[in-house]
Amino acid sequence: xxxxxxxxxxxxxxxxxxxxFLCFCLLQVVPADPAMIIAGPEAKAETxxxxxxxxxxDRPIPIxxxxxxxxxxxxxxxxxxxxxxxVSEELALTIGPTVELMLGAMLIAVPCGLALGTFAAVRRGxxxxxxxxxxxxxxxxxxxxxxxLILIQYVGFKWGLLPFxxxxxxxxxxxxxxxxxxxxxxxxxxxxxxxxxxxxxxLEVLGADFVRTARAKGLRETVxxxxxxxxxxxxxxxxxxxxxxxxxxxxxxxxxTMFSWxxxxxxxxxxxxxxxxxxxxxxxxxxxxxxxxxxxxxDVLYVYLDPRVQRS
Amino acid sequence: MSVEALxxxxxxxxxxxxxxxxxxxxARDKVAAVAALVLTLIALSxxxxxxxxxxxxxxxxxxxxxxxxSAEHWFGTDNTGRDILSRVIYGTRNTLMLxxxxxxxxxxxxxxxxxxxxxxxxxxxxxxxxxxxxxAFPAILIGLAVAAVAGAGLGAVVIAxxxxxxxxxxxxxxxxxxxxxxxxxxxxxxxxxxxxxxxxWRYLTLNCISTIFVFLTLRFGQIILIGSALGFLxxxxxxxxxxxxxxxxxxxxxxxxxxxIATIPSCAIFVIVLAANLLGDALRDVxxxxxxx
Numbered sequence: 001x002x003x004x005x006x007x008x009x010x011x012x013x014x015x016x017x018x019x020x021f022l023c024f025c026l027l028q029v030v031p032a033d034p035a036m037i038i039a040g041p042e043a044k045a046e047t048x049x050x051x052x053x054x055x056x057x058d059r060p061i062p063i064x065x066x067x068x069x070x071x072x073x074x075x076x077x078x079x080x081x082x083x084x085x086x087v088s089e090e091l092a093l094t095i096g097p098t099v100e101l102m103l104g105a106m107l108i109a110v111p112c113g114l115a116l117g118t119f120a121a122v123r124r125g126x127x128x129x130x131x132x133x134x135x136x137x138x139x140x141x142x143x144x145x146x147x148x149l150i151l152i153q154y155v156g157f158k159w160g161l162l163p164f165x166x167x168x169x170x171x172x173x174x175x176x177x178x179x180x181x182x183x184x185x186x187x188x189x190x191x192x193x194x195x196x197x198x199x200x201x202x203l204e205v206l207g208a209d210f211v212r213t214a215r216a217k218g219l220r221e222t223v224x225x226x227x228x229x230x231x232x233x234x235x236x237x238x239x240x241x242x243x244x245x246x247x248x249x250x251x252x253x254x255x256x257t258m259f260s261w262x263x264x265x266x267x268x269x270x271x272x273x274x275x276x277x278x279x280x281x282x283x284x285x286x287x288x289x290x291x292x293x294x295x296x297x298x299d300v301l302y303v304y305l306d307p308r309v310q311r312s
Numbered sequence: 313m314s315v316e317a318l319x320x321x322x323x324x325x326x327x328x329x330x331x332x333x334x335x336x337x338x339a340r341d342k343v344a345a346v347a348a349l350v351l352t353l354i355a356l357s358x359x360x361x362x363x364x365x366x367x368x369x370x371x372x373x374x375x376x377x378x379x380x381x382s383a384e385h386w387f388g389t390d391n392t393g394r395d396i397l398s399r400v401i402y403g404t405r406n407t408l409m410l411x412x413x414x415x416x417x418x419x420x421x422x423x424x425x426x427x428x429x430x431x432x433x434x435x436x437x438x439x440x441x442x443x444x445x446x447x448a449f450p451a452i453l454i455g456l457a458v459a460a461v462a463g464a465g466l467g468a469v470v471i472a473x474x475x476x477x478x479x480x481x482x483x484x485x486x487x488x489x490x491x492x493x494x495x496x497x498x499x500x501x502x503x504x505x506x507x508x509x510x511x512x513w514r515y516l517t518l519n520c521i522s523t524i525f526v527f528l529t530l531r532f533g534q535i536i537l538i539g540s541a542l543g544f545l546x547x548x549x550x551x552x553x554x555x556x557x558x559x560x561x562x563x564x565x566x567x568x569x570x571x572x573i574a575t576i577p578s579c580a581i582f583v584i585v586l587a588a589n590l591l592g593d594a595l596r597d598v599x600x601x602x603x604x605x
Contacts, residue, residue, distance in 0.1 A: 018445030141586035145544050146578035250452030272460045280460045
C-alpha cells in the first residue's frame with residue numbers, strides 16, 4: 001500500500017508542476033505591470049526599475065519560474081496589492097473556513113446520498129425508487145446558487161432560523177449555526193450524483209453470487225445489504241466523490257461568495273474583481289492544490305477499500 | 313479486396329448513430345420526448361428572441377420597478393423596471409450559446425486529442441499528461457484565472473468551458489478509439505496501404521463519433537451550470553447584457569424585497585439543464601449504453 005501511495009504521489013508531481021507553471025504564467029501575462037501598480041501612477045522611472053529589479057521581473061523567464069517555485073516552497077506568495085499584507089497570511093486565514101465548509105457539505109451529502117441510493121436500489125422499480133431518482137436528477141440539474149437563494153430566502157430570512165451571512169467563528173466556538181446553511185447548500189447539490197451512483201453500484205452487487213450466498217446462509221437482510229452489498233458498492237462511489245471534487249470546489253467558490261463565507265474562493269473572487277493579482281494567483285494556486293490533494297486522498301482510500309487495486 | 317470494400321463494414325458498424333429508429337425509440341420514452349420538446353421550444357425562443365420577447369430587454373422604466381409577476385409582465389420587472397421575461401429570453405440565448413460553443417469547440421479539440429493519442433502510441437503519454445494537467449484545474453478555477461488575466465467577460469467563460477470539456481472528451485474519445493484500434497478492419501486498412509489520414513478520419517473517427525456525441529450531450533447540462541455559475545460570480549457577461557447566471561446574481565441584492573428577480577432566472581437555468589440531462593440520459597440509453605454509470 002505504501003508503494004502504491006508513493007507511486008501516486010510521483011504521478012501527481014507533473015500535474016503539480018503544471019499547476020505552478022500556469023499560476024506563474026498568470027502573473028506573466030497580466031496586462032498591467034505589477035511594478036507600476038505597486039509604484040503607483042506618479043512614480044518615477046527609476047523607482048519602477050528598482051521595483052522591477054527587486055521583484056526579479058527583469059530576469060529571464062525560466063530563472064523567474066525557478067525563483068518562483070523557490071518562493072512558493074518557502075511560503076512566500078508576494079504581497080496583496082490592495083491590503084499590502086502577505087498573501088500567504090491572508091490565505092492561511094481562509095483555508096480553515098473553506099475546509100470546514102467542504103467537510104460540512106460532505107458530511108451531509110455522503111451519508112444522505114448513500115442511504116437514499118441504497119434504499120432506491122433495494123426498492124427497485126417501486127414508487128419510492130422513482131421518486132428518489134427523480135429528485136436526484138433534479139438535484140444534479142440545480143445551480144448551486146438556486147439552492148442557496150431558496151435557503152437564504154426562507155430558512156435564513158423569512159423564518160429566521162439560521163444566520164446566512166459570514167462566519168461567526170470556528171465550529172468549536174459557537175460557529176456551527178453559521179456553517180449550517182452554506183454546508184447544506186453545497187451538500188444538497190452533491191446528494192443527487194452520489195445517490196444515483198450508489199443505486200447503480202448496489203444493484204450490481206445485489207446480483208452477485210456472494211450476496212446470494214449471504215442470503216442463503218440466513219443472514220438478516222439489513223446485514224446483507226449493509227455489510228455485503230453497500231461495502232462493495234462503495235468502491236465506485238468513492239471514485240465518484242473524487243470526480244465530484246471539481247464540482248465541490250467550484251460549488252464552494254459560489255457558496256462562499258453567496259454567504260460571505262471567509263474562504264479561499266471568496267478571497268479569489270474578491271481579488272479578481274479588485275485586480276489584486278498576487279492574491280488572486282495565490283488563491284487559485286491553493287484551490288488547484290486542494291483539488292490535487294482531494295484526488296490523491298481518494299486514490300489512497302480506493303486502495304484501502306479495494307485490496308485488489310494493490311495487487312494489480 | 314479494394315479500399316472501398318474495406319470501408320463498407322467500417323461504415324456499417326459506424327456506430328449506433330446510423331442505426332435506424334433512434335428517433336422512434338426516443339419518442340417512445342415519454343420523459344425524453346417531453347424534455348426534447350421543452351428544449352426545442354427554449355432553443356426556438358432563444359433563436360427568435362427579438363420576435364418572441366414582449367419588451368426590449370434593456371428598456372428601463374423607473375415607474376415600474378420590482379413589480380411582481382402580472383398579466384402585463386408575466387415574470388415581473390427587475391430593479392430598474394426591465395421586463396424579466398424578455399431578459400430571460402435574451403439571457404437564455406446567451407447562456408445556450410455559451411454552452412454550445414463550449415461543447416462544440418471542446419468536443420472537437422478533445423476528440424482530436426483522444427483519437428490522436430490512440431492512433432499514435434508515441435504521442436499517447438504526452439497527450440494524456442497534458443490532459444491530466446488540464447484536469448487539475450476545475451472549470452471554475454480556469455474561469456477565475458482567465459478573468460483575472462484578461463478581465464471578466466463572455467470570452468473568459470468560453471475559454472473556461474472549452475478547457476473544462478477538452479480533458480474529459482479526450483479521455484472518452486481515447487477509450488473508444490483504443491477499442492476501435494484493436495479491430496481487424498484497422499489492421500486490414502493498414503495492410504492494404506490506406507493513408508494515415510484516411511485511417512484516422514474514416515476508420516477511427518467515424519467509429520468513435522457516436523460515443524463522443526452521447527458524452528457531449530450528457531456534459532451539456534453540466535457545462536451550462538458551470539457557465540452560469542461563472543456568470544453568477546461576475547466573471548462572465550457584464551451588465552447590462554442579459555445572461556441568466558448574472559441576472560440571478562443581480563437579483564440577489566433585492567432578494568428580500570422582490571425574490572422573483574433572482575429566482576426566475578435561476579429557475580430558467582434549472583429547467584434548461586434538467587431537460588438537457590433527461591434528454592442526454594435517454595440518448596445514452598438508446599445510443600451507447602456502455603457509458604451508463
